[in-house]
Amino acid sequence: MPSWTTTPLTAGLLRGALDLEHTARGVLPHRLPARARAQCTDGQLLMAESQPSGVRLVFRTRATAVELDTLPTKRVYAGAPPRPDGVYDLLVDGRPAGRGTVPGGNTLFIDMGSGTFDSRPGPVGTLRFTGLPERDKTVEIWLPHDETTELVALRTDAPVEPAPEPGRPVWLHHGSSISHGSDAESPTATWPALAAALGGVELVNLGLGGSALLDPFTARAMRDTPADLISVKIGINLVNTDLMRLRAFTPAVHGFLDTIREGHPTTPLLVVSPLLCPIHEDTPGPSAPDLGGLAEGRLRFRAAGDPAERAAGKLTLAVIRDELSRVVAQRAADDPNLHHLDGRDLYGEADFAELPLPDGLHPDAAAHRRIGERFAALAFADGGPLSPPDRPGREGPRSGR
Known part of the structure; x- marks a missing residue:
């Protein structure tokens, strides 16, 4: 059995989220800030923005094994067959290196005919990746794009540190x-x-x-x-x-x-x-x-x-x-x-x-x-309306206030 290191799940390890809500079990990434969420109680919006499309954990480590405890929320539509579990993608130094799912979790029952939602609690599950190369590397875990995912614990068999900013636009x-x-x-x-x-x-x-x-x-x-x-x-x-x-x-x-x-x-x-x-x-x-x-x-x-x-x-x-x-x-x-x-x-x-x-x-x-x-x-592409700033015809990087 490996000797596990548990790393706190902080905003410094996450990319693609605009807000991180601290919950009783861990943290929940959001794609809209709290002020925006407070201005609309629509169930569809709140479900969608909490589904972490494009959100990923990114860190540097020599670890060969990674475990991530999560509490997913599965959707069940009235009258429809069960949906597959949400998929997690693993990238090592930018290259695909694995894929997994997490069973269990909460269940959100949706009746499209009446437009009603009903939620029921469920257990935390664990995502495991093993056999990673034993060298310094950047590890990315892309969270399921269509499944609300509360992050509970990150364990590795070697220390973890936040990855440096990628320098890409x-x-x-x-x-x-x-x-x-x-x-x-x-x-x-x-x-x-x-x-x-x-x-x-x-x-x-x-x-x-x-x-x-x-x-x-x-x-x-x-x-x-x-x-x-x-x-x-x-x-x-x-x-x-x-x-x-x-x-x-x-x-x-x-x-x-x-x-x-x-x-x-x-x-x-x-x-x-x-x-x-x-x-x-x-x-x-x-x-x-x-x-x-x-x-x-x-x-x-x-x-x-x-x-x-x-x-x-x-x-x-x-x-x-x-x-x-x-x-x-x-x-x-x-x-x-x-x-x-x-x-x-x-x-x-x-x-x-x-x-x-x-x-x-x-x-x-x-x-x-x-x-x-x-x-x-x-x-x-070069000359396109969104050609990155370091390409011909573009000025330097810009940012919001």
Whole structure:
């Protein structure tokens, strides 16, 4: 048996989280600060921001064995088969070196028909990685992107110290469940994580499933987060929820961008419109689950709006794309670091024909990889709107206040 060293779980070991809540058992990473969480009690938002997409433990050690005690929260949907356990990815010196899961944990029961949530407590579980190389190295443990994960204890068979800052530009991204990583294979295989690896940037992922709704508190969180490169992907959740009409949408986009610019006045900022989603291209929301499909072990969504309602200002993806293009063009006259990307350049009609959306809304693992590769090529490549600051045509690093 190895002689274990227990290391306190502190903010210095974590990347990708904006807040760390101390709990009775350990610490819970959050992707929105406490002030933002206090301004909205929506269960979907609070669940999404506590799921640590892009959050990872990073440390230096000679350890050959690592144990991490966690208290996960598993989701169970009424009428649906059990979901697989959340995946943890291990990287050693930036290279994939293992993958694991943690059984047990709390259970969150969700009834999509009634929109209700019910939670039940469960036990702490342990993640183990062994056989790591016996040398000084950087170890990263990427937490499950879609499973709330309370960190309880970190044990290693050699001392641990925080890894030095990587020196890569920080990319701050906000989007919907697609950016969050819905249906991705693992936390390093979400499209933002893949794009960040290909682009050589450090990811802070504010993809919030069901909650990219132009909320002012999210804009303020982005305003106050240090970043060298920023992107916001806007649209699909506003249609999903049927939250606002065109009259409210345009000022809300301006306000969201204005707030980000208060903290990042010259940082490259890319506005990304929605990926192709045929059910909502010309049909407004809300999106509704096919509850009959749940009983058969499959989840699909349908558009519950009426195309005729566009005349009353209801939003569709086509309407949103046109308006975002217009807004960015208007603002770019005074903001040369503001850019626009049509989401269909990341996933369009040809991609849908080859890699259809399994549930009507979310891309599968193969599509995540394609989107990540395309985003890296379109945004991070030399001359792209988010080409890192140390590349030609860019000034030095920028940060929030």
